Amino acid sequence: MAARNVDDTRSSAMLKALEDQDTTVAFDPLENTMILNMGPQHPATHGVLRLLVKLDGETVLASVPELGYLHRGYEKIAENGTYHEFIPHTDRLDYLSPLSNNVAYVLAVEKLLGIEAPSRAQYIRVLVSEMARIASHLVAVGSMAMDVGALTVLLWTFREREKLLDVYDVLCGARFTTSYARIGGLQQDWTPQCTAMLTQFLGEFGKDVAEVEQLLQNNKIFIDRCEGVGYLSAEDCVRMGLTGPLLRAAGIPRDLRRDVPYLVYGDFAFDVITAKESDALARFYVRLAEMKESASILRQALAKLPTGPYNAMEPKRVLPKKERTYTKMEELIHDFMLINMGIDPPIGEVYQAVESSKGELGFYIMSDGTGHPWRMKIRSPSMTNLQALPLMLKGGMISDIVAIIGSLDPVMGEADK
Amino acid sequence: MALESLQREGYLVTRLDEVIKWARKNSLWPMPMGISCCAIEMMATASPRFDISRFGSEVMRFTPRQCDVMIVAGTVTYKMSKVVRKIYDQMPDPKWVISMGACASSGGMFRSYAVVQGIDQFMPVDVFVAGCPPRPENLLYALMELQKKIQGEPQLGGGGSGPVHIPEGPAPSTTAQSA
Amino acid sequence: MNNAEIVEILKRHVPASILAVEEFRGDLTVVVRRDDIVRVAEFIKTDSSLAFDLVIDVLGVDMYRPEERFEVIYIIYSLVNKRFLRLKVRLPEDTPTVPTVTGVWPGANWHERETWDMFGIKFAGHPDLRRLYMPEEFEHHPLRKDFPLMGIPDSLPLPRR
16 A cells, blocks of 8 residues: 655645544554554453453554453452351352352351361352352353354353253252352252252253354364464463463363362362363363363262251351241340351461362451451452453454453453452 | 234224334343343343343344443443443433343442442433342343333323332243243 | 471571461461562572462552551462462551562562552552552542541542433
């Protein structure tokens, strides 16, 4: 494209009319870079993420993500409420897998108190965590496929997710923001109806994942759009502090369920899925395979589920059953004290992390001995994973941005806290 | 086909604005301002099980210029409020707003420094839906209430011009089978 | 590799920088002198037996006490040893500055930005220290104990109805 002669009087007069304090007219678009704003409201940014991208034509030169559009002030709210009052707030963190957030928080508080939930509660917590992982990966797989154009997959995965949400409905009373785990145990018990529903789901699940695979595995368009896109070397992944499926897709087999075991994950046989290519396609397949591993853990847990109480015998820390508060004196007093004053933790600080579907979700709690935490920090995997986004976008095309964000799978409720 | 159903109901519409209102209420294209958890329930409402497209709201256009109703689903922070208002201003008339969920209606469970305690502080709202998040049936009921409001039927014995509040709790089930 | 071994290695190589060692519920926290944090960070990353290479979190705490009001806590994980370690630095209120560790662990970048945003703790040498969550024009630091929960009226703009 030949550069236009600046002295051409007539055309330059027209272009001068376009110029004002905010606009300059560039003669050769190919010689200039453009800054594009993928605003907080965008169909494909997985939530309110703002991305400023510097483009040279269609190639991305640099990018800057901006967070904070969903910053709700969780940590300040935690400092002003009791430990029990924060449990519903943990649902809204990674709102695609709320049960695993509940379990993570409750584990951190139990570590602070030095108590342990009974064995049945631990197995049920494993069950719900793995169900939450499957539900979250279903959305991740579906929305990544939708972002690159395969809309059918989203509708199929949402159909599967509805079956899991039905189990939550029966178990916890809510489809979604469940607030199921309690300090010292659970809100209510696992019922045979839940076992029946979950067994039916597991029976159909293998076939449904096979359908999705059949649609996408040899799909040339999908592979071309995702292969080699968003590559980040293993050293860079470790340097940037990534965790979860992103780190495993780079070949590093870090899984907190295996490395720093919590709950009863030592009793189950499962593989840690890794891949080598560390691009969008590898992450997609890691998530698909992790869903199958979670299904296998669910089958094992259902078979091994022990009987027994589902709440620890710690009257000064564990909320009593509501029926007993209406009839018995000690339970009434304990309920009153726990709700108003909070539990009675020692002074100290703990950090407890679990392997959630996005990565390492950790809670750092510093307690000053009162019923309110002095400091509660939520280590959110999505925020740390988003740090690597500019590195992954560099050198790609605009249309790769969507595939890369889909493979990162950020949840802004967690990233913005 | 639509004309036959009108004739079957026993009357032929003569007033033009009745026809216009009927057309508008049955083809409400939503602008999903999905911000946080309620956005997932909104996506579930669009999914095959609850199927918002039965009500004419199939096309969830993400461009405000083509939409009639904005469903604000999620917590609106002060930083995000400017964006929501800008997109609301970009929608052409006639436009309505459904404030979905507790956070959008009143700040929800987040009583903190960064959350706007209700979007009606900076934009007009037509239907408030309670719930955290509201079940998809609840959102569909809200859509039906909005349709009634557009049709101009008087609500609660008064005029139909004020906002409608949908309480949390068992909404009339609009699904073919129960859960 | 248990807590005692780590403390022993640290005391052997960087004894002047260690101010205190705390253990609670099996977690190890090492209180480090503020000016030596980068040296200690580099040591625990490059030492072959420690190899703490994955930065998990960097957070601030407002202790609201007259001396050494703020604390900055670094949580690091070792992929080889499969364990966590916490480093702690105490800062006074009038000079809440600490050298940045982004040279050692680049992944601490956004965590330090968040700590600046929420507490006002400056990280000397940080490549891009600006707010992460609150708007850039916001003048306060929300997680300090003297900032009210409901915020300060009119500190954040709202569009008119």
